[in-house]
Amino acid sequence: MTNAPEPQPRASLPSQYAPAEVESARYERWVADGRFRAETDSDKPAYCIVIPPPNVTGNLHVGHAFEHTLIDTVIRRKRMQGFEALWQPGMDHAGIATQNVVERKLASEGVSRHDLGREAFVEKVWQWKEESGGQILDQMKRLGDSVDWDRERFTMDEGLSRAVRTIFKRLYDDELIYRAERIINWCPRCQTAISDIEVDHSDDDGELVSIRYGDGENAIVVATTRAETMLGDTAVAVHPGDERYRHLVGTEIELPLTGRRIPIVADEHVDPEFGTGAVKVTPAHDPNDFEIGRRHGLPSITVMDERAVITAHGPFLGLDRFEARPAIVAALREQGRIVAEKRPYVHAVGHCSRCKTTIEPRLSKQWFVKVAPLAKEAGDAVRDGRVKVSPPEMEKRYFAWVDNLHDWCISRQLWWGHRIPIWHGPNGEQVCLAEGEEPPAGYVQDPDVLDTWFSSALWPFSTMGWPDETPDLAKFYPNAILLTGYDILFFWVARMMMFGLYAFKDAEPAKAIPFGEIVLHGMVRDQFGKKMSKSFGNTIDPIEWMDRYGADSLRFTLALGANPGVDVPIGEDWVQASRNFCNKLWNATRFALISGATTEGELPAAEGLSTPDRWILSRLNHTIAAVDEFYADYEFAKLSDTLRHFAWDDVCDWYLELIKPVLAEGGVAAERTRRVLGEVLETLLRLLHPLIPFVTEELWLALTRGDQLGESVMTAPWPAPREAYLDDVAEARVTAIQRVVGEIRRFRSDQGVKPSQRVSTRLTGLDSAGIGGDEALIRALARLGEPGDDFAETASLAIDGDVTVAFDTRGTIDVAAERARLAKDRTAAEKELEQCRRKLGNEGFLGKAPENVVAGIREREAAAAAAIERITAALAALPEG
């Protein structure tokens, strides 16, 4: 296939896991073996997720790492479950960002894009993309993303571009795309229009200046934060019900500095409570003013160019908007027209989300999508359950957006992107051409390109060959889920919904949605729950952490924090803990291998197995069932924690310790246990594989000898719970053993007995506690010695009324420590008793609480009373001082 290096099979494992030694070779092997490939003609049911396309200029940040971990986990499990699982990779062309990158590069060579011309510039961008773009793709490999690389797509590919042109034409013909002169968000630095959601608002320090317009009785005072726009004022507006100004409505006043005369109009939009209740109206530079202007037939006077430099004739001509502002205020002050000034005046200011430049509302001719009918469909698809939102609380946000959409400005004054398929005729005609059609002579194509999200919105099906009816679409569409951040809900999820529903509106219902479920995750935050930001200096580099701790550690940490729809904090301590967990697994497997664990042959029936074997198999099967349930709700944190708990606490801390004596004993019992041990570990590795693919593959191959057979845990079946191995009796028994061992360990620790010291003891009452046959196990785990002929009891420990442990501590009993321990236990028991008695003395409780609850409290009361009696006796039996 390829010449990917062959990872070396391991005869034995070193005592520490070294991720760096296995990860990259393992990934290349997976790719070489075609493990990630999805076959269109497969008989298996399809399960497809398209990658939320990353930006071609981007690098893998921890947010990607988080999202990809979750998607990869889902995809790997589905693959193991027997689905033809496709994770579709690719990138979007990021119009503004990419053009910026290439323009900056050119600028450093002293060249502008205009020097090159459109065609040559676009050629340069493609060249840049080939040489430097898409670094994120290699970084995804570090993470272990099991995407089908043979299907990589880019929004500017010919096929995807055809999808863009096709849907544009359809929308245009359906009159859902139109061109209009409107106030749009203009970035004077990027020199393009941007959509509402590409504007970030922040509360900034500004100024509020009150200016007197007109003179004498007709004077009226307006307040503004943008004095420079007054050059373009074409009216002053007041509220129609405002008595103060009623007599002025319909009159004209002189606009200072310009000599122009402007009318005073009455408009409902004006808030009479704010400021003086009078507003200057600049229709060409403010969206609200534009609306007022429309209602009153006012002219729009543009006073700035596309770089936000003043174009109005006069002394301010050529000044930047921020230079013009103080200059104009100064000029007005000179005329005595400034009646009040407030600085700083904090108000919301929009910034370009790409370059942070202050947005300039600008009157210009742009292309828009008429979203109302599309958004209605997008809302309805969720409302009527065709598309599910997970977690469901997020629906509200979705509806709030989709039900209140403004039309979407889709034209961008850029060169990099999909050029709008409209040709303009010499007399203002416009025609939208279908594929293969030639424009009439003399027509020129619209110079603008489309918003990048216009093409991203098609991603769920353009990647599969739409508008052709391809086998891929037949097999994999609609996508099973779209998994992405809640912050992206509006950026492309809603748009994918709108376009997906529109493009497939005539398809059969099962095909008419882009995905069955929208799964939303939170944002990655730092270890204190703070938002990560470069200025705050709390960002982390996922690559660096993978270098240090391995990809699995990063993945597991992120998965452990992934509560649905909730932000996930991450810190280095936690990645370290995950690294430790991987190492724990490593060593558990190492122990298994040393102990001769096997995965070959039938698993013995439960009846023939020891208590620990039956217990761990029961726990394993409960764990499988729990994990499956958590997956159904995308509860990654809970399923990860469940698996960690099972692996570390049940398997490593208890099971392995419980079977050591059995293995040492040898014989048939040991043989059965070796088989169970192999089964438990092998299943655990399969369960963990979607979360931590690298270490599990390494260990699974070592454990199953699968490396010699060309196998992979990736294609091993996902575990199914086996009810025959659920065993309440064994679980109760081990719980009792754990209780006894725990109490003995506490006694030892309180007494300062060294872990290495075998304390001579005599155990009684194990039979009545139901663990009569388990004395040897208890002795091993609690490190107890057999009582000799000279056994002399120096201390006694009563556990839960049944079991008594008599210790011969050879006179070294620490009476004070023991008294303190017993006193503490008695206090706890007394508190418990008091609580129980209070409830049982309450007639309301006895009368209304369910029987089983009352019975439970009675049991607890009895247990507490017995404990107090026992402890009191033990205290009395202690020697003095």
Next chain:
RNA sequence: GCGCGCGUAGCUCAGUGGGAGAGCAUCCGCCUUACAAGCGGAGGGUCGCAGGUUCGAAACCUGCCGCGCGCACCA
């Protein structure tokens, strides 16, 4: 301004009507031959505040305080 969410151990978070939990951090003791990236043990919380519903509230309701987020407006 409208809406949503959150407030539980030092930190980060689970826990949605019946004995306050986890991981990390802290303290004590251990190299007990899978693992010191480990093992055993321990300490630590009036569950934001105040009312209410209930036999019973961390959980349900109301109000308040604090924090975060989204949307709109901000002349």
